[in-house]
Amino acid sequence: MLRQPYLRRLLLPSPPYSTCKRKKLPSLPPLQPPIPKKIPFTGSAHGRTWDDPYHWMSNTSDPDLAEHILRENSYAEAFMIDTDGLRKRLKEEMWARMPPRISAAPETWGNWSYYQYIPEGKEYPLLCRKPINQNGFTKKLCDWLRGFGEEVLLDWNEIAEQFGYVHIGTCRVSPDHRFIAYTLDTFGSEMFTLHVKDLQTGQITSDPKRKGVVSLAWAGDSSCLLYTVCNESQRPYRVFSTNLGSDMVDDLLFTENDLTCCVDIASTKDGKYITINSNSRSSSEEGICD
Numbered sequence: 001m002l003r004q005p006y007l008r009r010l011l012l013p014s015p016p017y018s019t020c021k022r023k024k025l026p027s028l029p030p031l032q033p034p035i036p037k038k039i040p041f042t043g044s045a046h047g048r049t050w051d052d053p054y055h056w057m058s059n060t061s062d063p064d065l066a067e068h069i070l071r072e073n074s075y076a077e078a079f080m081i082d083t084d085g086l087r088k089r090l091k092e093e094m095w096a097r098m099p100p101r102i103s104a105a106p107e108t109w110g111n112w113s114y115y116q117y118i119p120e121g122k123e124y125p126l127l128c129r130k131p132i133n134q135n136g137f138t139k140k141l142c143d144w145l146r147g148f149g150e151e152v153l154l155d156w157n158e159i160a161e162q163f164g165y166v167h168i169g170t171c172r173v174s175p176d177h178r179f180i181a182y183t184l185d186t187f188g189s190e191m192f193t194l195h196v197k198d199l200q201t202g203q204i205t206s207d208p209k210r211k212g213v214v215s216l217a218w219a220g221d222s223s224c225l226l227y228t229v230c231n232e233s234q235r236p237y238r239v240f241s242t243n244l245g246s247d248m249v250d251d252l253l254f255t256e257n258d259l260t261c262c263v264d265i266a267s268t269k270d271g272k273y274i275t276i277n278s279n280s281r282s283s284s285e286e287g288i289c290d
Contacts, residue, residue, distance in 0.1 A: 031078055034071040037064065108132065112177055124156035127171060127180075153180050153199060167192075170215060174222035175271075179244070181225055183213045190234060194227055196244065210242075210250070217265045217274050226253070226274065228263050236263045239276055254287070261285075 038053035057065055080087075103117035104125075114129045130149045153173075159166040169183035169192045178199055183192035184206075194210040197203070210227070214236040217226045223244050228236045239254040253276075256263045260280040267274050276287040 031075075033075055034068060036068050109173070110177060114173065122157050124160060124166075126152050126156070127154040128152050151199070153197070154182065159184070159186075169213075172216040172218055174218045174225075175220055176222040179218075179222060181216050181218070181227075183216070191230075196225070205244075210240075215265050217267055220271075226265055228265055235259070237261075239263060239265060 036054060036057070039056045041052050041055040043050050043052045043055065056062060059065065100120040101117055102125075104115055106113045106115035108114075111131055112129045113132050114127070116125045116127050118125045129151050154168070154171065156166055156168065159168075163186035165186055165188055167185040167188070167190075169185065171180060171182040173180050179196055180199060181194065181196045184195050185192045191211055192213050193206055193208065194213040194216075195204055195206040198205075210229070212230040212234070214228045214230055219225070224241055225244065226239060226241050229238050229240065230236045237256045238252060240250045241253055242250040254263065256278050258278070258280070261278045262280075264277045264279065265274060266277065272290065274289045276289065278285045
């Protein structure tokens, strides 16, 4: 049985908010759908072969693919031009029914209250926290240091502006409330990289080698982070442990070789243990680390 230090996690809702900067569309073409180019290609599998002239589209970095998508968008705009007024009116009616600020229910952990909300005029959320159960000078000092109480931990909007696309998979705050670990996809590939932010200094560390990360769990001393990674078919199958600030290679703790099973890590409700769960459609197996 694997033994690890006391582990605990903070469960924060991690809806798949994502955004992509919209490029300026070329001039509207005549109402004729764009026709993509064809490149001869023969595929084969399981003893069968077939012609696939559109196989070139699997290369998402091909500039011809981006250009074709823009032409399709232009065609769609031209085709739907007569509904422009209706679409604007429907959008305004839906926005009018939405509150100016959309908030998730706060979650209290220790001396902090964590929550997410979408600010007025923004499209994507902020992950924030406020100190609680503090009185007198301590509360005043925390309010002054953190902008009168609210501290922004992650801003989806800033990340979207920086990368053009953002999808944050999951977030976990360390037990000492100093670090936040989160998984980030900036390409739309659903292959997430691991990032760790120091909430005192604002410094963000990441390692491109830690790619395909799915789930996270912190050790009780906040110096060790466990995470799962997936293979090429996006099946989570390995559990690693990394020490913050260390140059050592991450420790491999567990590998699931059964191709029908996926691996997940989670903390128990009392925070005393972390579970390594291996699940298939018909069975499940669980190991415990303390």
